[in-house]
Amino acid sequence: PQPVHLSDYRPFPFRVEGAELTFRLNPSATRVLSRLHLVRQAPGDLRLDGERLEVLSLSLNGQPLSLTPDATGLTIPAALIPEGPFTFEAEVRIDPAANTALEGLYMSGGMYCTQCEAEGFRKITFYPDRPDVMAPFRVRIESDLPVLLSNGNPVAQGTGWAEWHDPWPKPAYLFALVAGDLVAHRADFVTRSGRPVDLAIWVRPGDQDRCAYAMDSLIRSMRWDEEVYGREYDLDVFNIVAVDDFNMGAMENKGLNIFNSKYVLASPETATDDDFARIEAIIAHEYFHNWTGNRITCRDWFQLCLKEGLTVFRDQQFSGDMRSHAVKRIEDVLTLRARQFREDAGPLAHPVRPDSYVEINNFYTATVYEKGAEVIGMLKRLVGDEGYATALDLYFTRHDGEAATIEDWLKVFEDATGRDLTQFARWYTDAGTPRVTVSDDWQDGTYTLTFRQETQPTPGQPEKPPRVIPIAVGLLNPNGDEIVPTTVLEMTEAAQSFRFEGLAAKPVPSILRGFSAPVVLDRKASPEERAFLLAHDTDPFNKWEAGRALAKDVLARMVTEGAEPGPDWLDALARVALDESLDPAFRALALRLPGEDDMAQTLHEAGVTPDPQAIHAARRRMGRALALRLRPQLPALFDTLREPGPFTPDARAAGRRALRLAALSLLTRLDEGQAAASAYRAADNMTEEVGALACLLDIGRGQEELGLFQARWQGDRNVMDKWFALQVLHAAPGEAAATAERLTRHPQFDMKNPNRFRSVMGALSGNHAGFHHISGAAYRLTADWLIRLDPVNPQTAARMSTAFETWARYDADRQAMIRGELQRILAAPGLSRDLGEMAGRMLG
């Protein structure tokens, strides 16, 4: 397959003034009639995308066309096209029941649903399936199912049919249709300017009592977007539908968001605190797309970060406002490092705005999303809050109704603030994570910080010119007082010094506060200095970061020198863990040990070949040392944080449960699971049920509890996903592959359901020492299943192949084994474009 290049962009030579679609639904033979009203804008043939469509009829202005489509679409020669407006009609037959790729129109548990982003609409009918072609849609659905939904506002309905009209011009990727036996959880909303909106969350009968949190999140999101960004909703209805079979988390189709049921359904008994937080964030994310994505969309798929980076940034702001900014920031940075830094450091590294792809579905990545959001955070830091607000207002007025580019986005900021963003644009075009090293100097009351930035070459980009990096810095006195509050230093050169004058004593610097740029900060600091910042830093992110850096130093020495954790780290951490003036959620985060994959990456960057087994063993010793240090306080920490009264999913209660479970996890290392076993039985919510079970599995126990869990939850797909995942995630390294293999033979394992597949295979790659076990069993099992899944669901197979992206970190044996598996995948007959591109890029 040929790659598509950004530089090949050409405008579409026709305008679609309206699209009228009629669906006659049938599981294996749905007929789709489309009538497109078109006008020529420039010379050329009319090329329509279309894949796997059985043509029943084609016509132009009512005259039959005898044209034969090729494998990817239909060309109507320019000579056949009249001057002025014309109408193209097509009737095609498609087979939703056979659509296991879950792209286009497919079936999930007896209901019809669609997923069109990025290029799924071409599997429904012939259309210019590109985001810069925007049109109003009229849709008629014919089916005897009771609930028939599409985008926009309802027009009319009768027995066996319904009609919808979406007045807002939109690209085809935002088209959606749902038909099923569904029930609604409803609410009302009135926009700031007085428009009443009917809100509904559609689920299968029996699930309607698990929608309240999602609905509450939606209402808070709608209000927040009015208050913070001045953005109002623009239709009479807003519908959300939960489906069990879904490749992504959710989809922002205009007026009809479709969600993976896992990110909608929640009750205290079935959802963990993390699930509640994710539901809140994803409901907000998809809602916020109504302006950043739908009203202003992307010119082409290279601009994906234009909507995704901005919308992630907005949902992160929202969650921070709803919960705690400090905790949210720490969690976001943990995710960024675990997923994006890992991607940026390996063979799949690509710019936030890529310039070529083979399969666009392979670019819905942590780089486009999470780094895309970080880039906007930096922009906001550089232009200030007011500059940001002015620029966003200009963006919405200037580009409403358009398909825009990153150049348009940056121009808005330049025009609104007068800043030159030429150098800043490198954050969009250059891949790789800059490494910033720091040295300091103290002389006669002047403190100097010198920074150097360097970015390693990434695939296709050998040269990395310096970027503009906002480095937020504060200075503390040796007594712990802050003497220079947070100041943003703008680094623009490869090496640059900044001076602070008139100081009485040599200060302790707090650098990269709030994680002000997505870089690796390389600062050799003494354990005393890190402990000092952990105790005194006024910036909550850097306070946490100091503890994390200290822990990583300790863990690195344990792995490489066989050292044991010393009292500096243990005492410093114990002080934070027991400090009741701090937010329990923050204390829980401070107690979380560095992850094994993160440690492997850090060692690799320091020139040490990581041994997964050694990291795993050292991390366990580290946990035990911490447990011993806190032994006297653990039972009280666990008991006193118990929430009185019924479960509430708010951040305060969730933080207390997180700390309580952190204490339980430590206790489990000392009491052989006694406390965890009774906590499991006493749990009245899923957070504690799963938390206690994980503690037991970690020490090789929990078999009885797994049985209890299964007996209670086997009728619930979303909860059973946790049952599958936990066993694999917490299996001992030598048993992880066998556990996963055994679970793939479980009667409830179904590779056609992406959530279930991920709960086994995703968990296997999430178990670092298990995945990289020297037997190679997990590598083989993963490759076997990717090869098996590929013909069924190439998008999910390709996504999960990133398990192998870190091969270059490891020793020669592991490298050879992983490369062997990637070669085996590449040689699989009939390999998809999706998985083929991924395997090829990883092999380099």
Ligand code: DPP
């Ligand atoms: N549905 C995905 C998201 O919201 C892709 N747009 O990020």
Ligand code: ZN
């Ligand atoms: Zn999105």
